[in-house]
Amino acid sequence: MIEYRSIRVGLLGAGSVGSQVARLLLEHADELEQRVGARLELVGIAVRDTSAKRDVELPAELLTTDAESLILGSDIVIELVGGIEPARSLVLQAIGSGADVVTGNKALLASHGPELFAAAEQVGAQLSYEAAVAGAIPIIRPLRESLAGDRVDRILGIVNGTTNFILDRMDTTGASLEDALATATELGYAEADPTADIGGYDAAQKAAILASLAFHTSVPVEAVHREGITEVSADQVESARRAGYVVKLLAICERLTDPETGDEGVSARVYPALVPRSHPLAAVHGANNAVFVEASAAGPLMFYGAGAGGVQTASAVLGDLVAIARRRVSGGPGTAESTQAEVPVLEIGRITTRYAITLEVTDEPGVLEQIARIFALHGVSVEQLQQSVSEGSQRATLVIGTHEAKESALAETVAALAQSPVVASVASVLRVEGAL
């Protein structure tokens, strides 16, 4: 087996995602080296114009316009150029030269997936594409690996951030499609040419990739039924709202069985549909994505998060890169445990959270003041207080909600409360998590 001291990484494209991948690779080089067991050395970044202005400053000596030479000098090639050509030829060249490939290019995979996978298989190259569907959300690896032993029956998802942002904006502000699209463009969600997003093409490419993986069947993008959101009107969104629904652009991949013949088929489709407001997909706001997977043994699973964005998507690219690099280093998937960081595991006293404390106290003047003093003395700040007194009782129940406080300070506060002559008992202490 080859002993790797470093693995040469060639990056093609330094746009929204590529520039963030380069930045994170350079900034986290030491940590990634520990995780992989070899240095991930960024040997070059292929760009169209080395003097172009970029949001992220990249080392000038890494920039090149010669993508082909860069590929020849790389062990792993990351393709973030987008589109079909020259991306397809570059990926094929990388595979042919013995490199593994990471790509986020759903357009390429949805139209030329079989050709690329066959080329990779022929030479034993790895081709990973977590970033291609639902950006940062891990969905490719769960389908390809975690659910490989199960039978996926259905996938229902919001997989396009731009259209979700537009439909959400129409729903919450009553804006027209044109105005909502203008806002999406202003905020940098929509491309200069938003046709791929609002026409449903981007979602259809993702549906093709998901259906192929889920059903172990080649589902080309041309086989995906596609309707975009261009015909969705403010009136439709408003009447849906009044009826308790929200309009979402959905990607649906399903396994169907003909009840008469028992023949099986699969359907992959993208269209705007009404979703009941009580459904979790209705709560997916802004440019977020969410994907539900129904598998026969696992049951329903839900994946949610940032489906687009340069830095978010870079996370998925780097995940693929580390996984591929580990495989190169160890000749397998890498060690099951990843413990080299050796960060200390802290005791509970070090955590910070919020608390709800219920006290039984004597119902007499000055009690609240004494209790407030105990909190203040330990640096725990009270956010809210509710008092209830039962008829004829000498006791009152206090429910005290705190601001964020350190667990150790809280423990001392509770101990002091328990000692206080005005407190009959500390009835309960519960931590409050998940607050917005």
Ligand SMILES: NC(=O)c1ccc[n+]([C@@H]2O[C@H](COP(=O)([O-])OP(=O)(O)OC[C@H]3O[C@@H](n4cnc5c(N)ncnc54)[C@H](O)[C@@H]3O)[C@@H](O)[C@H]2O)c1
């Ligand atoms: N932006 C996102 O949120 C997102 C999310 C998921 C997946 N993706 C995918 O990631 C890929 C990159 O997306 P992006 O948003 O970074 O696109 P982008 O348009 O911002 O960047 C692409 C870059 O590649 C450069 N380029 C084009 N042809 C080139 C060539 N021949 N050689 C070198 N550079 C070349 C362009 O000049 C541009 O800077 C696409 O396949 C996209 O579908 C993007």
Ligand SMILES: N[C@@H](CCO)C(=O)O
């Ligand atoms: N244009 C895509 C980018 C992420 O694939 C979207 O809006 O979801």
Ligand code: NA
């Ligand atoms: Na993903």
